[in-house]
Amino acid sequence: MDTFFLYSGIYLGxxxxxxLYRAVAGPTILDRIIGxxxxxxxxxxxxxxxxxxxxxxxxxxxxxxxxxxxxxxAVLAVSSYFHxxxxxxDEAPRLKATERRG
Numbered sequence: 001m002d003t004f005f006l007y008s009g010i011y012l013g014x015x016x017x018x019x020l021y022r023a024v025a026g027p028t029i030l031d032r033i034i035g036x037x038x039x040x041x042x043x044x045x046x047x048x049x050x051x052x053x054x055x056x057x058x059x060x061x062x063x064x065x066x067x068x069x070x071x072x073x074a075v076l077a078v079s080s081y082f083h084x085x086x087x088x089x090d091e092a093p094r095l096k097a098t099e100r101r102g
Contacts (some may be wrong), residue, residue, distance in 0.1 A: 029082055037075045
């Protein structure tokens, strides 16, 4: 059973490379936030699997829940910051009403 969790953990670690690429090379800040959130979610699952391997699920569930909560609060804070700053989407600048009229 330990080999199953070992291979599952390795597979999960490999799956973390895709959102890592999105978090590092994302074209917008929103892509980077989503990539970091996906890595945090997979890390939470990985912590639970480590708890299953060491047969201390009760301790690792607490750690995983704290990590998931910190991940969620961090994503909310960063999203709120960039939303207020109007830099969440790197779109083309919008034309003013006077520029549209010609």
